[in-house]
Amino acid sequence: MSGEGTGKVGPRAQASQTEQPKQLSQTEEPKQIDVTPDLWPFTSQFATSRAALEKVLSIRRQVFPEPIVPDDVYEACWYKNNYTMKVVLDPEGAAVGYWSLIPITRESFDRFIAGKCAHRDMLENHCVPWDHTDRTALFVYIVGVVVPGSISHAYRTMLDLFSFSRTLLGLATVWGICGYPHTKEGDVHFKRQGFNDHKQKAPGEKDYPIYSVQGNDAACLCRRLGAYAHGDTFLDKRPEWNPEDYAHFVGLFPSD
Numbered sequence: 001m002s003g004e005g006t007g008k009v010g011p012r013a014q015a016s017q018t019e020q021p022k023q024l025s026q027t028e029e030p031k032q033i034d035v036t037p038d039l040w041p042f043t044s045q046f047a048t049s050r051a052a053l054e055k056v057l058s059i060r061r062q063v064f065p066e067p068i069v070p071d072d073v074y075e076a077c078w079y080k081n082n083y084t085m086k087v088v089l090d091p092e093g094a095a096v097g098y099w100s101l102i103p104i105t106r107e108s109f110d111r112f113i114a115g116k117c118a119h120r121d122m123l124e125n126h127c128v129p130w131d132h133t134d135r136t137a138l139f140v141y142i143v144g145v146v147v148p149g150s151i152s153h154a155y156r157t158m159l160d161l162f163s164f165s166r167t168l169l170g171l172a173t174v175w176g177i178c179g180y181p182h183t184k185e186g187d188v189h190f191k192r193q194g195f196n197d198h199k200q201k202a203p204g205e206k207d208y209p210i211y212s213v214q215g216n217d218a219a220c221l222c223r224r225l226g227a228y229a230h231g232d233t234f235l236d237k238r239p240e241w242n243p244e245d246y247a248h249f250v251g252l253f254p255s256d
Contacts, residue, residue: 041236042088043239046083048248059148062148063146077124083248086100086161086164088153088157096149100142100146102127103140106139112202112210121203141178142177145157163226165229166222167246178211198210
């Protein structure tokens with residue numbers, strides 16, 4: 001929902017929603033989405049191999065002919081933590097989109113929401129491995145959701161991110177989520193989900209403000225989005241997480 005491509009999809013999938021901001025609440029549900037029928041099952045897995053990373057970079061180039069940061073910045077982030085970019089695949093195994101978020105420290109979170117860190121800086125210098133995070137107070141930076149194809153593919157990719165939030169909440173106490181959009185669609189997503197507008201921009205950003213959600217509100221958001229993605233409405237539309245990839249990710253959070 002943030003950074004490069006939050007809510008960013010291809011021309012056929014763009015929307016012009018202007019919904020007013022809503023207050024975050026434990027009972028509020030995200031707006032229902034009409035996903036057009038598609039082949040099933042779609043799957044998803046983190047881009048842990050070099051070949052998978054190339055799929056991410058290829059999708060990014062399709063959507064952003066002039067990206068905000070060059071490929072080597074994404075690569076630097078990936079070398080630090082290759083469980084930060086998750087690809088959604090169609091039934092034939094073709095990548096149709098990806099989303100990305102990175103774990104960061106509390107100090108990095110505070111610097112970002114204070115307007116002291118640019119997008120490039122967050123990727124190059126503030127990403128940490130999942131097993132180096134504080135499971136009692138986890139902070140993440142949303143890099144973006146990028147989909148070059150149909151609106152159906154865009155919503156499947158968003159559902160996969162929402163579903164991931166539920167998994168993450170089961171592994172750690174999510175205590176802070178931050179980011180900023182680069183599109184009007186991304187700005188709408190942040191407002192709709194109840195993020196706080198910090199009324200200031202990241203260094204180099206011209207159009208959209210920094211957003212964050214903290215404390216119990218962060219856990220509430222993860223819980224609400226996870227429940228939404230796992231509801232009956234999207235039972236046959238939510239991508240299936242590759243079992244081996246899922247097991248490996250969960251293994252990064254050893255039980256006490």
